[in-house]
Amino acid sequence: ITTVNKPGNADIENVHNxxxxxxxxxxxxxxxxxxxxxxxxxxxxxxxxKKYDHGALNENWQExxxxxxxxxxxxxxxxxxxxxxxxxxxxxxxxxxxxxxNFFRQLYCTQHTWRSLTMSDxxxxxxxxxxxxxxTRNE
Numbered sequence: 001i002t003t004v005n006k007p008g009n010a011d012i013e014n015v016h017n018x019x020x021x022x023x024x025x026x027x028x029x030x031x032x033x034x035x036x037x038x039x040x041x042x043x044x045x046x047x048x049x050k051k052y053d054h055g056a057l058n059e060n061w062q063e064x065x066x067x068x069x070x071x072x073x074x075x076x077x078x079x080x081x082x083x084x085x086x087x088x089x090x091x092x093x094x095x096x097x098x099x100x101x102n103f104f105r106q107l108y109c110t111q112h113t114w115r116s117l118t119m120s121d122x123x124x125x126x127x128x129x130x131x132x133x134x135x136t137r138n139e
Contacts, residue, residue: 003071007068008068009062011070012072031097031100031104032062033105034057035059038102038105077089
């Protein structure tokens with residue numbers, strides 16, 4: 001998965017600069033963290049952008065938001081196995097889409113906890129997490 005983050009509302013046609021066959025094969029799939037349906041097993045009210053205490057989004061959020069950033073994801077899957085290729089690729093894409101929808105819903109609904117962090121804060125957290133991970137590995 002290759003990611004490019006740009007300001008705007010998904011208005012860059014070919015942000016990954018694809019050419020030829022790669023561009024022709026590309027399929028666009030816009031994720032909408034408010035209106036896309038999610039699996040009931042994945043639903044958590046605290047990660048529902050329509051119920052977010054620090055700035056709930058309405059159904060027309062993409063048109064009414066004054067500032068926006070788009071995270072463009074290029075997902076390339078190469079599974080070469082006759083008879084299984086199409087099905088396996090479809091399952092992988094469905095899983096990646098589910099993961100991204102849930103991730104971006106959670107990211108939006110937790111921004112009040114991380115938005116004010118400085119790089120120094122983030123580096124300190126990285127050191128602490130690394131220490132805890134090393135301790136866990138050594139147990």
